[in-house]
Amino acid sequence: MTVEEIAILGEAERALLARVADHLIPAAHGMPSAAEVLTDDRLRFVFGARPDLVERVRTALAAGLADDPAQRVARLAADDPAALGALQLAIVAGYYTDKRVRELIGYPGQEAITIRSWEVPSYIEDGLIDRVLARGPVWRDPATGERAVVANAPRTYAERFAEAARGPGGADDGHDGA
Amino acid sequence: MATDPADVLIIGAGASGGVVALRLASAGFKVVCLEQGEWLDRADYPGNKLDWELKARKDWATSPNIRGLPSDYPIVEDDTPVSPLMYNAVGGSTIIFAGAWPRALPSDFRVRSLDGIADDWPIDYFELLPYFYRTDRQFGISGLPGDPAYPPDAEDAPMPPLPIGRAGLKVAKGMDKLGWHWWPEFNSINSVAYDGRRPCVQRSTCQSGCNEGAKASTDLTHWPKAIGLGAKLITGARVSRIETNEQGLATGATWIDQDGAEHLQPARVVVLAANAIGTPRLLLLSGRAGNPDGLANSSGLVGKRLMMHPFANVAGLFEDPLMSWAGQFGDLIESLEFYETDEKRGFVRGARWGLAPTGGPINTALPSRAGEQAWGPEHHTHVKTHLGHGANWGLFAEDLPDEANRVVLSGSVTDSSGIPAPEIHYTMADNARRMLDFHIERATESMEAAGAYKIEVDRLMRYSGWHLLGTARMGDDPKTSVVDRWNRSHDVPNLYVVDGSCFVTSSGVNPTSTIVSIALRAADHMVETRFEQQVPA
Numbered sequence: 001m002t003v004e005e006i007a008i009l010g011e012a013e014r015a016l017l018a019r020v021a022d023h024l025i026p027a028a029h030g031m032p033s034a035a036e037v038l039t040d041d042r043l044r045f046v047f048g049a050r051p052d053l054v055e056r057v058r059t060a061l062a063a064g065l066a067d068d069p070a071q072r073v074a075r076l077a078a079d080d081p082a083a084l085g086a087l088q089l090a091i092v093a094g095y096y097t098d099k100r101v102r103e104l105i106g107y108p109g110q111e112a113i114t115i116r117s118w119e120v121p122s123y124i125e126d127g128l129i130d131r132v133l134a135r136g137p138v139w140r141d142p143a144t145g146e147r148a149v150v151a152n153a154p155r156t157y158a159e160r161f162a163e164a165a166r167g168p169g170g171a172d173d174g175h176d177g178a
Numbered sequence: 179m180a181t182d183p184a185d186v187l188i189i190g191a192g193a194s195g196g197v198v199a200l201r202l203a204s205a206g207f208k209v210v211c212l213e214q215g216e217w218l219d220r221a222d223y224p225g226n227k228l229d230w231e232l233k234a235r236k237d238w239a240t241s242p243n244i245r246g247l248p249s250d251y252p253i254v255e256d257d258t259p260v261s262p263l264m265y266n267a268v269g270g271s272t273i274i275f276a277g278a279w280p281r282a283l284p285s286d287f288r289v290r291s292l293d294g295i296a297d298d299w300p301i302d303y304f305e306l307l308p309y310f311y312r313t314d315r316q317f318g319i320s321g322l323p324g325d326p327a328y329p330p331d332a333e334d335a336p337m338p339p340l341p342i343g344r345a346g347l348k349v350a351k352g353m354d355k356l357g358w359h360w361w362p363e364f365n366s367i368n369s370v371a372y373d374g375r376r377p378c379v380q381r382s383t384c385q386s387g388c389n390e391g392a393k394a395s396t397d398l399t400h401w402p403k404a405i406g407l408g409a410k411l412i413t414g415a416r417v418s419r420i421e422t423n424e425q426g427l428a429t430g431a432t433w434i435d436q437d438g439a440e441h442l443q444p445a446r447v448v449v450l451a452a453n454a455i456g457t458p459r460l461l462l463l464s465g466r467a468g469n470p471d472g473l474a475n476s477s478g479l480v481g482k483r484l485m486m487h488p489f490a491n492v493a494g495l496f497e498d499p500l501m502s503w504a505g506q507f508g509d510l511i512e513s514l515e516f517y518e519t520d521e522k523r524g525f526v527r528g529a530r531w532g533l534a535p536t537g538g539p540i541n542t543a544l545p546s547r548a549g550e551q552a553w554g555p556e557h558h559t560h561v562k563t564h565l566g567h568g569a570n571w572g573l574f575a576e577d578l579p580d581e582a583n584r585v586v587l588s589g590s591v592t593d594s595s596g597i598p599a600p601e602i603h604y605t606m607a608d609n610a611r612r613m614l615d616f617h618i619e620r621a622t623e624s625m626e627a628a629g630a631y632k633i634e635v636d637r638l639m640r641y642s643g644w645h646l647l648g649t650a651r652m653g654d655d656p657k658t659s660v661v662d663r664w665n666r667s668h669d670v671p672n673l674y675v676v677d678g679s680c681f682v683t684s685s686g687v688n689p690t691s692t693i694v695s696i697a698l699r700a701a702d703h704m705v706e707t708r709f710e711q712q713v714p715a
Contacts, residue, residue, distance in 0.1 A: 023553070023554070024553045024554070024557065025553070025557050025558075026554060026555055026557075028555035028557075028558055029555065029558040029559060029562075030558075031558045045228075045229070046232065048229075049229035049232040049233055050229075050232050050233070050235075050236055052236060073553075088544060088545075089232075089235070089540075089544065092540055092543045092544055093231065093232050093540050095543075096231075096538075096539040096540050096543060097228050097229070097232075097540075102539070105539060105561060105562060105565060106499075106566070107503065107538070107539050107565060107566070109228070109538075110225060110226065110230060110381040110382065110383055110503070110504075110538065111381070111504075112226070112379035112380070112381065112390075113379055113380040113504060114379065115340065115341060115369055115370075115377055115378060115379070115380065116341075117337075117338050117369045117370050117377070121322075121339065121341070121342070121362070122347065123342065123347060123350060123362070128350060128351065128354055129322070129361075131354055132326065132354075132359060132360060132361065133324065133326055135326070135357065135359070136326060137326045137327075137329075138326050138327040138359045138514055138515065138517075138518075139283055139284060139285070139326075139327050139328055139329060139514075139518075140283070140284065140285040140292070140518040140519075141284065142284045142285055142287070142288040142291070142292060142302070142303075145292050147518075148329065150329070150330060153326070153330070154324060157324065160323065160324040
């Protein structure tokens with residue numbers, strides 16, 4: 001079965017795929033069923049991205065196993081989990097790459113979000129980070145084997161920031177960027 | 179036509195290979211690198227495309243055995259509960275690593291002295307500190323200065339921190355209630371434009387390559403500069419053995435191209451940067467006159483003491499929408515509260531926690547890491563309550579060295595060039611099991627304190643062998659170590675190992691920052707001792 005052949009899947013295979021899809025993801029809670037969503041276009045998309053799935057999906061849909069979708073899934077889980085995994089992935093991927101389904105679950109995709117790096121994070125403004133600093137060093141000093149004691153360690157982020165501003169402005173180890 | 183010898187031949191164009199190539203090329207060395215993978219085009223990375231989650235499970239899987247790409251070699255992993263992960267391309271595993279950038283801690287270099295187990299390193303944290311600063315600049319690190327889990331720094335991260343997101347803030351507040359350490363994670367991911375690369379756009383697809391070039395990978399951060407300085411990088415070049423002469427010096431390497439033709443690259447110095455699976459594999463393949471002990475192995479330790487950081491995952495589910503499909507996959511926040519030894523816990527050493535985003539809808543809908551699955555009408559409830567509502571603590575347990583955990587050559591499996599595949603034998607130690615169990619309990623308490631209404635645990639994740647370490651350890655004594663404190667082989671004075679193979683102990687943190695800092699230190703030493711370096715006539 002190639003990607004191009006999806007559209008001409010045997011009627012029985014396509015019907016079985018729809019029954020298994022609806023068994024796994026039925027219409028409920030305002031969501032459509034997987035069979036409703038899994039058009040030939042969606043399946044072509046899935047197998048176009050993952051041609052390695054085709055043969056295992058075909059195995060999972062082979063005649064001779066149980067026609068009842070629940071029984072077929074149970075048989076595959078016991079006898080051929082790789083084929084079941086491929087079938088589940090194909091159904092789930094076809095379903096959750098559908099635009100309407102994504103809208104219904106409130107998922108915008110892996111969209112680009114601009115970082116607002118000039119804004120002071122709330123964990124600094126609200127003093128959350130100060131409470132971490134106030135508890136003091138966490139690292140273990142190899143010279144003593146105990147939690148380190150750092151003289152004059154900043155106890156707030158404002159102190160740390162002020163100290164850094166007064167400092168030498170970064171270590172110079174005598175080397176350039178290379 | 180004979181090939182001119184390189185001053186230095188580097189095998190592997192990943193993290194450590196890139197660092198060494200740039201340093202040596204900038205010092206005027208004639209550098210040649212052999213890389214079995216290819217240059218990748220980040221426009222092809224799937225992270226900004228609809229089929230991302232599909233491809234992340236095959237061509238962009240972190241396991242070479244799942245990918246099975248022409249550039250990959252198979253790894254026999256029937257005798258390990260943890261699968262080694264890597265990527266073969268220019269940039270190596272930095273192409274798919276998460277980008278988390280913690281340093282090893284001071285105590286990590288003194289495990290024997292402090293805890294009476296394993297070994298001390300011949301070097302220490304403070305000796306590495308200048309190299310941490312330099313590699314932070316080279317790779318481009320974002321982070322909030324002042325983390326009290328580390329000694330005070332003289333130099334801040336070059337970029338401000340990345341956002342910790344709603345999930346990071348939620349869990350940080352839980353840690354605050356408990357009085358436990360947390361800190362915004364240091365990541366090798368740009369928070370602002372840096373060194374000609376764009377800032378992160380929070381897609382959370384770092385492990386499928388970064389479309390923006392915001393995550394540091396050496397195909398972007400090092401190789402173009404090294405090549406600009408004269409380094410020669412040969413891709414599609416699979417090394418089959420390191421060649422040596424009668425005097426026991428390395429003379430170069432034999433490699434096989436994609437058409438199966440064999441080539442010899444002569445060199446005055448050879449540097450192995452092929453990771454802690456690939457490097458011992460090559461050393462074991464390179465024994466003179468078929469010596470099965472391989473090359474540089476008078477200690478008998480080549481391939482032994484493999485460490486991979488056993489990894490558990492504690493996922494909290496929250497009522498609030500957290501949009502936790504977004505954010506750097508490096509890490510949002512970390513905790514080192516329980517990193518150091520407390521023998522009352524019933525084990526020595528500790529683990530680092532890193533809080534990560536939770537993935538997209540396909541990942542959510544399929545059976546979880548913890549084995550949970552939901553089909554039928556409740557499938558929809560499952561997806562709606564999980565997608566964007568979770569936060570994952572990843573727990574990296576320090577793995578102590580054990581000679582029984584090892585890489586050997588397979589007697590039956592080869593790669594597509596006919597070279598024997600590496601075979602892994604690895605058992606998780608009881609100490610690490612007890613450690614992970616303790617940390618799972620504490621991380622569960624952290625999620626509860628943060629308000630999670632449900633917590634799901636994966637007690638040992640199979641596909642978690644990101645951190646490959648220890649198979650050609652560093653040390654002062656040639657009887658008990660493979661390379662010296664400068665990463666030079668005790669046995670072959672013009673052979674260096676600069677990848678994670680050199681680790682004496684594993685620490686409990688993501689190792690890339692430490693690996694590349696050690697590699698840069700080794701490269702500096704090569705430059706400083708260039709006129710004393712023994713080379714073949």
